Each structure stands twice: as C-alpha cells, then as structure tokens.
Amino acid sequence: MRLNGRLTIAAVGKIKSRAWLAAQDDYVKRLRRYTTLDLIEVKDVVGRRIPDDVAMAKEGEQLLRATSDSHRLIALTPTGKMQTSPNLAKWLQKRVEGYGRIAFLIGGPLGFSDDVLAACHEQISLSPLTFTHEMARILLLEQLYRACTILAGEQYHK
C-alpha cells in the first residue's frame, strides 16, 4: 500500500559523517517504495560571524521558502507532541488524507526562529532527549518508514 501524499523533509545543514549519510540514503530509498519523498537541505549559517538570531532567521526563511504554502508544516521541536510509533502512523495517515502535502522541518543546532514556529501548523517531538541534528533526521526517516510499514500491515524486520 502506498501513502497517497507527498512528504517533504526540509532540514538545516548537510549530514557530514559517512555513517549517517549511508543510513539516510538507506531510509530514503526504503521510504520511496511507499510514498513520494523530497529531502531538501538548506544552508546552515549559524556560527558564521553573524549573530545567532540573525542566523536563525536566515535559516528559517530558507526553510519556509523550500516548503510552499500548500504544505501542512510540522516542526520537530523538543516540546512538540510525543507519541508511540503506531499512533504516529495513524497520525501520519490522517495528515496525508487531510492535507496531501506534508513538510517536516528540522532546525539547526539553535532551533527555529519565531517566524518558523508561527508558520508551522504542528510541532512533534521524537524524544525528551536532545539528539544531534543528524540523528534527529535519521530517526524521523526511520519513523516515517516504520509508519508506512505499519499502515501497509507489514512486519518490519529490523
């Protein structure tokens, strides 16, 4: 069963380590068996000789430009809604049925500007723990893949 929507992940910065890149490629490939997925990386500017709030604003502008108004915008934040994997799967199905295009936004190390948070329709969280941004991206990909297999009634062997 395919998920009849279009998922976008828009993230700040590139994944640098080879291990995490390989994990990302693996899950992107798997996810595309179930749904249409776009992965967009915008430039990270934090720490580049500009004040943090200016950098966050610039990163936020890029994230919002990368995702059109027609998207349901979901921000990954530490205080967002947490749920189990089966509930995340149901939640995802409802979003896809209701909105068609869903975009997940992953911020840089400093998080999101107020503009991004105001533009997002929902916030979700993967854990109360803080992860690296690389890990957050892989975890999200893995959970989306897991959600697709749950919705397809398949057993996920890993």
Add this chain to the structure above:
Amino acid sequence: MRLNGRLTIAAVGKIKSRAWLAAQDDYVKRLRRYTTLDLIEVKDVVGRRIPDDVAMAKEGEQLLRATSDSHRLIALTPTGKMQTSPNLAKWLQKRVEGYGRIAFLIGGPLGFSDDVLAACHEQISLSPLTFTHEMARILLLEQLYRACTILAGEQYHK
C-alpha cells in the same frame, strides 16, 4: 573530568550494517575519553527454530551472565523512565557515585524475559517511539557521551 565508574552495555545481537557499526565505533571511542566502557554482545537466538519465549529466556540468561551481581542493572524498555538529556546526565552521575558499576541491558526484537526484568534495578526509555535495536544502541551510546560532556561542563559540538 572523567566519570569514575565502569559502564557496561550488554546487548542482544550484533550490529550488521556498516553505517551503524561506524556510528557505534565513533561513540565508543568518544565515550572512552570520559569513562571505562565495556560493550558486550550476546548471541541472538530469536527466530532460530525455537519458540519465542524459550529464545527470550536464553538471550536473557546470557545478558545476566555477562553482567555480574555487582552491577547496577538498567534495562532499556519502552515503558521505562524517560527524561531530558541534562536530567539523564545527573541521573547517571548519581548512579555512578552510588554504585560504581552500571550495566545497561538492550534486548532483542522481542524484548526481555521476565527473569531479566525481575533482575534489573531500573528501567529507562529513550523515547515512546519504537526504534530498531541498532538505533537504540547508538542512541544510548550518544546519550551517555552527551551526559559525560554535560557533566564535564563541555560544549558538545555536533
């Protein structure tokens, strides 16, 4: 600042994918700058032509054999205590000061036998989401490393 204890991670099964192995090696190396760490992999027997409960019992016996009675035993379970990274760091410090030797047990895909759960002094959880066992291991390693950097008052640049 080093953590004056001895941490053990006892996990069911080997990590197979190269990407996750590289991530594991990276975090093990980093963690050993801060503390003594043993990583023990016991044989996974689930799915090998024996009933699940028998397999879980066998895996559990191996986990308990790999960790001596002198350890504070902590099981990673979906229903264990969840906390933020700074609180996990404080929690870890107290455990190390109080008990010296701490062992984290990570089960196989079916989880733990009742014997293991009865033997464990505490249960912790990384997220309400279900992860692969490979990911759970990497997440635990990363959080232990993060805890060490927090306790050392260092900034964790990743």
